[in-house]
Amino acid sequence: MNIVERAGARLLAPMLSSAGYAVSIGLAAVARIPHLLRRRRSLFDQMHLSGVKTLHVVLFVNFFIGMILALQLGYELQRFGQQQAIGFAVSVAMVREMAPVMTAVLLAAAVSSAMAAELGTMKVQEEITALEVMSVDVASFLVVPRVFGLMFMAPLLTVLGSIIGILGGGIIATTQLGVDFHGYLLNATEALEDRWVWWLPVPKSLYAALIKSTVFGFTIAVVGCASGLQARHGARGVGDATRSAVRNSIILIIVLNFFLGKLIYTT
Amino acid sequence: MATIELRDVHKSFGAQKVLEGLSFSVEQGQSLVLMGPSGSGKSVILKHLIGLLKPDHGEVEVMGKSVPELSGHELSLLRKDMGYLFQHSALLNWMSVFDNVALPLREGRDCAESEIRERVQKVLALVMLEGAELKLPEQLSGGMQKRVGLARALVTEPKVILYDEPEAGLDPEMSASISATIRRLQEELGTTSVTVTHSTSCAKTVGDLLAVFEKGRIIVSGPPAEVLASELPRVREFLGTPID
Ligand SMILES: Nc1ncnc2c1ncn2[C@@H]1O[C@H](COP(=O)(O)OP(=O)(O)O)[C@@H](O)[C@H]1O
Numbered sequence: 001m002n003i004v005e006r007a008g009a010r011l012l013a014p015m016l017s018s019a020g021y022a023v024s025i026g027l028a029a030v031a032r033i034p035h036l037l038r039r040r041r042s043l044f045d046q047m048h049l050s051g052v053k054t055l056h057v058v059l060f061v062n063f064f065i066g067m068i069l070a071l072q073l074g075y076e077l078q079r080f081g082q083q084q085a086i087g088f089a090v091s092v093a094m095v096r097e098m099a100p101v102m103t104a105v106l107l108a109a110a111v112s113s114a115m116a117a118e119l120g121t122m123k124v125q126e127e128i129t130a131l132e133v134m135s136v137d138v139a140s141f142l143v144v145p146r147v148f149g150l151m152f153m154a155p156l157l158t159v160l161g162s163i164i165g166i167l168g169g170g171i172i173a174t175t176q177l178g179v180d181f182h183g184y185l186l187n188a189t190e191a192l193e194d195r196w197v198w199w200l201p202v203p204k205s206l207y208a209a210l211i212k213s214t215v216f217g218f219t220i221a222v223v224g225c226a227s228g229l230q231a232r233h234g235a236r237g238v239g240d241a242t243r244s245a246v247r248n249s250i251i252l253i254i255v256l257n258f259f260l261g262k263l264i265y266t267t
Numbered sequence: 268m269a270t271i272e273l274r275d276v277h278k279s280f281g282a283q284k285v286l287e288g289l290s291f292s293v294e295q296g297q298s299l300v301l302m303g304p305s306g307s308g309k310s311v312i313l314k315h316l317i318g319l320l321k322p323d324h325g326e327v328e329v330m331g332k333s334v335p336e337l338s339g340h341e342l343s344l345l346r347k348d349m350g351y352l353f354q355h356s357a358l359l360n361w362m363s364v365f366d367n368v369a370l371p372l373r374e375g376r377d378c379a380e381s382e383i384r385e386r387v388q389k390v391l392a393l394v395m396l397e398g399a400e401l402k403l404p405e406q407l408s409g410g411m412q413k414r415v416g417l418a419r420a421l422v423t424e425p426k427v428i429l430y431d432e433p434e435a436g437l438d439p440e441m442s443a444s445i446s447a448t449i450r451r452l453q454e455e456l457g458t459t460s461v462t463v464t465h466s467t468s469c470a471k472t473v474g475d476l477l478a479v480f481e482k483g484r485i486i487v488s489g490p491p492a493e494v495l496a497s498e499l500p501r502v503r504e505f506l507g508t509p510i511d
């Protein structure tokens with residue numbers, strides 16, 4: 001092997017094998033959907049951990065994102081005398097892009113990392129091995145509640161984040177741009193009246209948000225669990241697992257966001 | 268046919284040779300104690316017996332099955348007849364003592380909740396932990412955690428039990444009582460067991476057979492009293508105690 005091949009093998013082989021492992025964990029979780037009923041207690045625990053305990057951060061950040069959008073877009077629109085359209089701009093940006101992505105990034109930082117650290121610690125302390133020895137199905141026992149718990153909570157958090165972001169934008173619109181709050185809200189809701197296909201009862205933008213955040217929630221949790229379950233070599237290994245969980249989750253969120261957006265808005 | 272049989276097992280991790288032609292067998296109902304220095308591969312041997320590691324070369328048979336050749340499902344079935352006490356307890360820290368011990372019964376076995384309750388209470392009494400059911404592992408001392416681990420290994424009433432340093436981290440009194448418990452179970456339930464340990468007193472109490480192990484092979488084996496009295500220089504050095 002020449003030096004390029006060797007470097008490639010050193011860098012790519014672990015990346016490919018951990019990606020392969022993450023895919024196998026994702027598939028294992030999907031194959032165990034029927035176990036959800038039996039795992040409902042841990043599922044609710046995980047929903048509480050990943051959803052309820054992150055709620056305040058999600059709301060806080062999305063509120064600020066809404067204000068930032070209103071401020072920046074508002075000043076530009078004002079130059080053309082179009083500040084009435086600010087509600088439209090904020091709500092489309094919030095619902096389609098900002099709330100799903102920002103919420104997912106927060107969940108990657110708060111939840112994916114925690115999953116990697118928890119399962120990683122269990123791995124290096126031989127607790128995972130002990131489960132295997134007791135013939136416990138680790139994917140069903142540990143992965144299913146985490147993956148589906150987050151997958152159910154992410155869309156909920158995203159919707160709440162969108163709402164509070166739009167409200168945050170409204171505060172800026174009325175106080176800084178002199179737009180009437182009622183008019184802002186009307187404008188913001190009008191923006192969400194596009195139908196995807198006639199038989200779907202909710203707006204296309206909201207569908208985009210729900211589909212994206214469901215996929216993000218699933219992905220983040222799978223990456224967190226897979227990183228943790230692959231941890232090695234003591235405390236150091238847990239640190240590595242946590243870091244790679246957050247990094248890989250965020251990269252995947254951004255890349256998936258592009259492709260999902262393209263898929264949804266070109267059909 | 269022996270319940271546990273290892274023939275010429277070799278295992279290396281990279282360049283490090285851990286097992287080099289290890290062979291031993293344990294008859295049904297017998298208790299074998301393996302003693303060896305720290306880092307000599309005692310845990311590695313037990314992991315071969317329960318299929319967590321595969322030998323590079325050689326055969327590992329447990330209850331008539333060739334462990335390295337079993338499929339995932341067959342291995343899972345075999346493990347249901349085996350118990351394993353981990354060196355560091357390996358309890359789940361978010362679950363109570365009761366739930367930890369009940370876990371192997373709740374997962375993958377069809378056990379009614381009333382039966383689970385009964386069996387868990389029984390093994391907790393056996394390891395003298397009545398009343399600690401609702402505590403979390405972090406609220407217990409190391410020795411108590413070890414005993415919870417023991418209860419968890421026993422609750423399924425396995426035919427073969429592997430003990431990884433059962434007395435380590437316990438005070439002398441508790442260590443003696445754990446050894447006595449293991450011995451009593453051996454006699455009452457007729458389980459077959461392999462125990463790895465550092466402690467001569469544990470070896471004397473628990474073992475029908477004692478093997479001293481070094482550099483990947485067994486250097487001497489026989490009834491505990493005989494082995495402990497052995498004049499072999501390496502054995503004396505390792506045991507570190509004069510013959511009493
Ligand atoms: N999974 C593994 N990968 C690499 N080396 C290992 C592994 N398991 C054990 N070892 C090495 O094998 C040797 C024996 O380990 P172990 O069986 O845990 O010793 P002990 O006799 O103290 O239980 C140690 O040097 C350890 O580093």
Ligand SMILES: [Mg+2]
Nearest residue numbers: 309310354431
């Ligand atoms: Mg060991």
